């Protein structure tokens with residue numbers, strides 16, 4: 282078979298070698314190729330890659346590559362061109378069942394670890410005060426401020442707006458059936474039983490949970506957690522317990538106050554649509570809500586707050602890698618805490634029915 | 635004789651997921667001795683240190699601290715841990731605390747009822763030692779890499795540990811600071827009798843501070859001996875390490891073979 286001849290230009294650089302390479306490779310896949318380098322005087326690093334790739338192509342296709350009339354410098358250079366040894370990627374082939382099994386074990390382990398973490402936190406925040414290994418790092422006040430107090434505005438605003446909308450929507454219906462007097466009690470019940478604990482904690486998961494996860498994940502990634510361990514300080518005690526106490530205190534308070542904000546928003550509707558006075562409105566709310574509901578609502582808020590803290594701290598402490606690990610820990614902690622809050626809320630609705 | 639040994643590592647074997655890094659490591663550290671861990675980059679020196687500190691669990695082997703033996707899988711109790719100080723490769727200061735508060739952490743941990751002013755005095759003394767007193771109220775992010783390392787050293791020696799671990803203490807420091815750090819380590823050893831395990835690549839500081847060393851290669855201890863023995867060793871790896879030569883590589887299999895015609 283007649284070999285094709287391609288004459289190389291005077292210089293082989295990144296700009297002109299790309300098209301040339303395509304042509305040469307095409308030619309080499311069809312038959313032998315002769316590269317005439319009589320005018321080639323200069324080539325840069327892309328020239329190296331050019332010849333290396335052509336050599337590989339020729340090896341693969343089985344057609345011969347011949348270099349003719351090259352000057353001695355370039356010849357010498359090409360004779361000392363090293364074949365790069367890129368190590369093979371060791372990919373683990375897993376079938377569907379293996380992956381499923383592994384992930385199930387992983388999830389089960391995480392859940393177990395979260396429970397252990399919760400246990401440890403409860404221990405350190407109650408009995409641990411009397412333990413001689415207890416250290417005086419504090420930091421709880423700072424966390425209360427950062428995780429609870431600073432979230433106040435957004436929680437109140439969101440809950441108030443949702444309650445306002447809800448009151449507005451239901452007012453049309455109630456007006457149609459002439460049941461305007463039920464607005465206050467119905468709304469109050471719904472707010473304290475459902476809206477305020479659920480919504481407050483979802484907002485907290487997005488705001489405070491993500492901040493916990495990001496902060497602790499960054500510390501794990503930067504070996505700060507390791508340094509804490511090396512100083513004989515338990516990372517759980519130093520990092521998790523203050524946040525745990527802060528969230529335990531803040532969530533029920535925030536949830537209760539957000540509920541009141543919601544009631545106030547609902548009052549606007551009651552006042553303007555049904556002419557109910559302030560005193561009457563709150564009297565009806567008080568009559569409509571059994572006192573035990575406040576307890577249930579508090580329990581709910583505390584449990585949801587724990588879910589947020591434990592999941593975020595767990596995600597943060599188990600982060601390994603670099604900046605991407607921090608991002609991943611933050612995202613997954615928010616997603617998992619919100620979903621588990623909603624699942625837990627369903628469970629509570631049955632339990633407290 | 636056994637009383638004299640603060641740390642003893644026997645047949646340690648460890649690695650990361652799916653890859654064993656260290657296969658069989660044994661060595662001991664005597665009281666008041668500076669023991670260096672040498673080896674090329676990526677050979678597992680930091681891994682070994684993390685294992686000795688029990689921050690990573692080893693696969694098998696035992697470690698004896700102050701006469702108390704722990705197996706590979708067991709954790710370390712906090713009393714033993716408080717007798718040791720650690721300086722990590724990148725400092726690992728807590729970024730939300732100031733330099734002084736960072737250095738105070740071990741003090742708060744071990745003496746929670748000590749008044750704050752007293753702790754500040756101790757910390758000031760340690761920071762003075764590492765020439766960093768001016769950064770007392772600064773945050774780690776405001777310091778340079780070398781300054782962070784020194785701050786971390788101040789934290790490591792806050793409690794006057796009996797056993798000090800340093801991962802590349804002088805790498806990345808200017809020669810003057812690096813020498814004063816070496817002198818500081820020597821002084822700590824001489825005045826307090828601190829035993830040290832130090833990872834380093836700096837030939838200068840190795841020559842100044844090293845008593846005995848181990849050289850790691852391919853997950854095994856290639857050589858265990860005094861500095862003098864190392865300098866006189868005929869092993870090619872050690873020769874090139876101490877004389878800063880790069881080992882010659884001879885392979886001509888992996889060149890491209892082009893067909894040239896004229």
Ligand SMILES: Nc1ncnc2c1ncn2[C@@H]1O[C@H](COP(=O)(O)OP(=O)(O)OP(=O)(O)O)[C@@H](O)[C@H]1O
Pocket residue numbers: 650651655673674675676677678679680681682723
């Ligand atoms: N978290 C990790 N996961 C998986 N492999 C790791 C991890 N950390 C280190 N390794 C591997 O372990 C080996 C030893 O790493 P190590 O950090 O101990 O090296 P080193 O001797 O301290 O190097 P240097 O002198 O550059 O600090 C390296 O080959 C590295 O690829």
Ligand SMILES: [Mg+2]
Pocket residue numbers: 679680681723801
């Ligand atoms: Mg290292």
